[in-house]
Amino acid sequence: MRKIAAVVLNTFREAIRDKVFITIIVFSIIIMGSGRIVKPLALGEEGKVIKDIGLNSITFFSVLIGILVGGRLVYKEIEKKTIYLVISRPIHRWQFIVGKHFGLLLVLFESLLIMTGAFYVILFLLKIQANFYLLLSILMTFFQLWIITAIAILLSTFTTPITSAIFAFALYFIGHLTGDLKALAAMSKSVQVKFVCNALYYLLPNLSNFDIKNQVVHNVIIEPNVIFFAIGYAIVYSAVIIFIASLIFQRKDF
Amino acid sequence: MFRRIVLKRILSIILIVIGGSAIWLIQFNLDMSRHKVLSTRLVEELMYFPSGKFLKPSVIEYQTAMSDLVWLRAIQYYGQHMMTDRKYEWLGHIFDILTTLDGKFIGAYHFGSMILAWDAHQSSEALKLLSTGHANNPLDWQLLFDAAFINYMIRRDYTSAGYYFEIASKLPGTWKITQRWAAFSYAKGGAKEMAIEIWLSVYNTTENRKLKELAARELIRLGFSP
């Protein structure tokens, strides 16, 4: 356990210094701050608009960090051979991968903290009424990131950063459209199409489980079951992905 | 020696400033010549979306942000045409996209239906918008109220107006006065007083600047003097 913690901390330190990370954080705060310009244009709806900008940009930028930084994590260690002096020690390969995953999550947690803090400050300065319900949406974003980072790390164990970024983005995009697959399965009369669509639906990450921005901004009450099951889904799905990543990593020759 | 370096530096700075000014100048003139084309571009872009149903999945989880973008564009569209030709061909379409992206955006239904009914003279579009709004927000009294008002004032369909007023009066948060107006409508009387009362409330309570202006215009039209 302590060994995983050591890798987690090291991954965290490394990712924090990644220029990509810092750039994205700064950018996100700028975008959120631009909400101020919106006020005169929004005709009284600036409350909704600025909350939307805040939540959407927090999600967008944290996903960006997750995919871009995550995709380089394992690859960079192999490229730079810093991994030699870790893997040659009494640590299981899966411990290394899990450490990387949680290190990345720690980084994202910190980014979310910073961005959310800035968000609430902006809401306060613009005198927009805000409650803590918005935090629920950010919590769900965090669990969406749990899955996305797991995928990014899986890809990072066997492809270059660019390829893994492309595939991760593709999966992210598709992951939000899986609802259509389910609908297609329901509508189709062919058994094969039904089977394939349903199989894909359960195989692909259903990221729309984590999109509650709309409800949160309009103060619609969400059933707790929805939240709990979504969190459970994130943890289990990621565990499977990380397991596969560990298997691939296990067979690697350095 | 030292002087040479300083001179070189000054020269470089001057060159950069000149270059920057040239860039600014060219861009400025470019924008001026493009200006006329720019305003119609806004609309054209929205027209390329056959409906909100296509736009919705392509922005995946960023629908609410997209809805805000469309909201801002809708306001631009309205403002532009109000100052020029007063033709609002695509208004209904724009609000349809907007509300497909964010079905709970009450303000969009409210504002959209008002300007569709009163400025664009498209009361059936307005009612269609409000019925979508009601389907997505069944407990919202305002949308039914707006539908009732349009039916009463523009379509002079007092029975429908009364019906909508009545339902609205039973929903949470409704104005206490709604029940009375249900009665009014059903009785098919008191058009002017009721209208003035309602427009006054709208004028006093809304934060939407354009809606305030609309209310003011209607009050003047009805002969209201404060």
Added chain:
Amino acid sequence: MSRVIITENLTKDYRTGFRLQKIRAIENLNLEVEAREIFGFLGPNGAGKTTTIKILVGLSEPTSGKVLVMGKPSTDVDSKKQIGFLPESPYFYEYLNAQEYLRLCAQVSGVERERIGPQIEKMLNMVRLERFTKLPIKGYSRGMLQRLGIAQALIHNPELVILDEPMGGLDPIGRREFRDIILNLKTQGKTIFFSSHILADVEMICDRVGIILNGKLINIGRLEEMLGSEIENFEIVVKGLDRKMVKVVERMSDSVIAGDDKVLIEVKNEEEVERIMAIIREVGAKLLSLQPRRKTLEDHFITQIEKERLKQI
């Protein structure tokens, strides 16, 4: 256990290229390393030294054959507890400083929490980096990197230390320091396995030596046995021989190199030495030095390599 490293028919194949062609990097390697000895693993570049080492430390898996390190299979994570490894050009996390890096290494290697602090201090003092604890590794010189490399290899006090070309790129002082460290480790009871192509260093400190060429082990054994205690030849340096005598001596010896007033004579055996000595006494010349020369490792190495190459023709 007396045998710290055992490989039985160790074979490693790689598949590269588009059609995944098989390249055999190591073939049927049978190695044994005894406890508390210094073992030198020699071979020309590309012979398979680094590949073998990577398998020993678990960075790579054998294609076939058995590899036991400290009694456990090399693929077993536990086998690494007692291994300290220094790769050829060690790469560290550049933004960390020495203390943070060694802490990471200690934690991953399972050093007990209370011992980590003192152990780090001890290591930094040993490699003389104690003044640079807060400097990020990014700013290290080559020598400092190498010293940090040793520190991280020993931080968890392993019984077996594996070094891949540890002295490449070091100046003579650095090399001597390194040799001293290795000898010191031996007195502490540790086993050292290192690969090198600098034969002089190996000759100076190794107990046993293994020679690898093209993935095959062509010779292995104790250094003296390999080199033999036989004397290769004798070198005699004489002063005061005139030209006529030099010519006489030339006929009786293997080679003669005449300088201004000194003459270097090479003879094969002790009888010839006696004959030369007799002449020197007779003529009244001065004997400056008499040295028996043993076969060096370099001689042996080159002979072996050429033998193998001839075999392949």
